Amino acid sequence: MPRSKNTLPLDALAAEDVAPLVGGDAPSFQSAFQAIVAWGTSRSYREQVMRDxxxxxxxxxxxxxxxxxxxxxxxxxxxxxxxxxxxxxxxxxxxxxxxxxxxxxxxxxxxxxxxxxxxxxxxxxxxxxxxxxxxxxDVSVLTGWSAEEIETLERLTIKLASTLDAFPNHPLTVTAGVPFASVQRWPAVVEQGR
Structure with missing residues (x-):
């Protein structure tokens, strides 16, 4: 691919011009959460689950x-x-x-x-x-975690999801289909018929 005439030499940029805006010095909640979401929705991870x-x-x-x-x-x-x-x-x-x-x-x-x-x-x-x-x-990813740490992670993750879903129009419930609030489920008629 030919170089664009607008390509900048990296050595002409200051370190702060190329540093991450979030999590550059050390992982933060925001950068860690973004990394987990990016990994969980990546094509490579999904293809692995499809194979497995x-x-x-x-x-x-x-x-x-x-x-x-x-x-x-x-x-x-x-x-x-x-x-x-x-x-x-x-x-x-x-x-x-x-x-x-x-x-x-x-x-x-x-x-x-x-x-x-x-x-x-x-x-x-x-x-x-x-x-x-x-x-x-695959619970092997949590090897070395205590039962208490796993329980705390689960409790706090559910709390975070519930808090996010409390925004107007229940964005997590609508997008992911997982109800975190008292959102109407399918009528009991459907459940009785199955």
Whole structure:
């Protein structure tokens, strides 16, 4: 790739001009949290979980993300899935169709919208979801942590998520589908019918 005429020589810049804005001297909560989120949402980590769980579509990241969303949501509308996976509604329709063809998801009438549908995991999809959860819960990363430290981490992480979700419109619940507040779940009719 040819160099741009606007390329600066690094030795012409002061150290403060190239230093990180956050966490440069030592890790901070903000830089550590950003690193964990970046790692957890990275393609390489997701592909590793796909391999470790035996995901049937090894190159289909949107399909994996839909399964992941349904692991935590139970049921979701195609629109909510498209928003969470950051894709178009038409592309989400194709992803859902692939997962339906593989017998991993089902469609049902949305009890909150007579014209809408909800998507859920079939028995095969739930088995796959369990393998995905197992692949993501490699507790060996916490080797050397005491039970008390792990309990404290879990309690404080849930508290942080609940605090963030208390912002207007419950941003974590809406985006991730995991309810942290008293947000309405699917009607009991759906639960009784399954």
């Amino acid at each position: 769980s035996g995901f049937p579509f090894p190159k289909d990241l949107p399909a994996f993300l839909v399964i992941n969303q349904l692991i935590y949501r139970g049921l979701a509308t195609p629109t909510a899935l498209a928003d969470a996976v950051d894709t178009t509604r038409s592309n989400m329709s194709r992803v859902i169709a692939r997962l339906e063809s593989a017998g991993l998801v089902f469609r049902a009438h949305d009890p909150r919208d007579a014209r809408g549908a909800v998507i859920g995991l079939t028995a095969s999809g739930r088995a796959l979801g369990s393998r995905v959860v197992d692949a993501m819960q």
